[in-house]
Amino acid sequence: MALFMVIGPLGFFLLALAMVYVGLVVRQRECGRAENAYLTQLQLRAAAIDTLLNRLPTGDTELDTARSEVIAASEQAVLAASPDRFSFEEGHLANAIEAFVGRAATLPHVQDDRDYAASRRELLIADARLTTARRARRRAYAEYECACDAFPGVLFSGILGFKPMSYDQPSLASHLPQ
Secondary structure (H helix, E strand, O other): HHHHHHHHHHHHHHHHHHHHHHHHHHHHHHHHHHHHHHHHHHHHHHHHHHHHHOOOOOOOOOOOHHHHHHHHHHHHHHEEEHHHHHHHHHHHHHHHHHHHHHHHOOOOOOOOOHHHHHHHHHHHHHHHHHHHHHHHHHHHHHHHHHHHHHOOHHHHHHHHHOOOOOOOOOHHHHOOOO
16 A cells, blocks of 8 residues: 555656656657748748749849849848847848839839739738748747756756757757757
8 A cells, every 4th residue: 555655656766757748849840840841941931032033134234233132131131130120131021022013013124024923922922821830939948948947847847958949050960959
């Protein structure tokens, strides 16, 4: 009888530990999937921007300047590490694209160019998908953080090797349990 009184709480403790571990692993994997989906959408948007920029010929000074601004803003948006900095860079990119599209609309041969119109639609779709992927990524990170900070995860996450990670950290590699 005394043996069951010792084994019972120990078994309960081990079961709780296993449940917390599995829950944290699942949430961490969701973060990884969300991160990969987000990076994929960033690449697809970069490809859509390239396609849009390459649809129009060079030679118009204002258009070439606008094209250069879009390229620079796109690179900065991808390199931005924190959400605040990323939001600023995304706004700058949106403004640069709008200036490029505005200048392109004044060119007579662009108004009837179906390929250019299709490229613009493709970019709008890529932006919408990127926004969705960014929200999913933010939600996955928040759920992981919540699982680490809530009871009983708060008791075991450090012991099990799960480190806090936040949305503004670009890589999951340093947070995986050893």
